[in-house]
Amino acid sequence: MNWLDKITASHVRSLTPYESARRLFASSGHQSRVYLNANESPTADCFEIDSSHFNRYPDCQPSELISAYADYAELNPDQVIATRGADEGIELLIRAFCTPAKSKVLICTPTYGMYAISAQTFNVGIVDVELLPDFSLNLADIKQQVGNVNIVFLCSPNNPTGTLLNQSDIHEVLTAYKDSAIVVLDEAYIEFSARHNNANLLKQYSNLVILRTLSKAFGLAGIRCGFMLCSDAIHSVIMKVIAPYPISDPVAQIASTSLSEKGLAHMSARVDELNIELNKLKHALCEIDAVDVVGEQCGNFILFRSSLNQELMQFLVEQNVLIRNQSKQTNLNNCLRISAGTSSENDKVISLIQQFFIKHANSTQQKAN
């Protein structure tokens, strides 16, 4: 073993880097590529930046930004923490509430990959209570883990199944863990299907943490800004582990602007547009015999199953259209995920998928003849 391997923490040595959509396919230098693989907004907005304070360190929690998000979420400012994306929120929770080599977190796969990755990075154990076949929570098995885990990660709408959790199931988990664990409700996609304001539940449950982000509906994945909504007791603990300057001044300015009245109206319009596009994608995929749409479409993406998933992915990559392979996830064998893009991007991916299956049907027929 060389010296670098020797000094690398043993739990880190065995890790492989998270295969983010961007690591698999870098975005630089490929203007012609269609990116439907990371649930990003297909369009970007314009912002003006004031650099007059760039010589100063920013506030740890820029007050204008915090009050803007608190207004949006209908909470008090002391219930809101701004983070470098929801991903940093996940990490801060694990660092604050788990002891390495001792504590465990509960996840419900198939779900967002970063809960497990962050836990592994800090040498924290993982208990996986798989979702039921209809992608709802296995409440009986989740309740059996009371006392065994410090954090329960729930995701609604869930990535990559696009399904919402039952409201009563969320209440049951919060109640079961009320004296023993943080229950994290990841609402990265909530703007696409807001049916309940779960921020209201913070009044009722002191163990609830809600994660939000500007990366999806707000179209700001590039600035890295997310929010943690929680009780003031949890707020105080997180403040012990957060970096002194997590939110840079330009990020705070852009994020605050996106939460202005005009920004919010713009976000709503984008959500309406993407929901129409998602419907279009769904109808087109439903028409193809060799494809089964899986889950629901409560986010900005659609999941489907095809036994030819590998060949289809390969074909789309050759045509410079990128979607995401989800077939390694629990119970999602042969599944691919498409993020809703612009109208023309979606038309392109639909027509390529149709072409692929027509070509394939023809070639199997030829073989049969």
Ligand SMILES: *Cc1c(COP(=O)(O)O)cnc(C)c1O
């Ligand atoms: C995209 C995503 C995140 C990460 O959001 P960032 O704010 O960009 O870090 C968190 N949770 C889920 C479920 C996501 O899909």
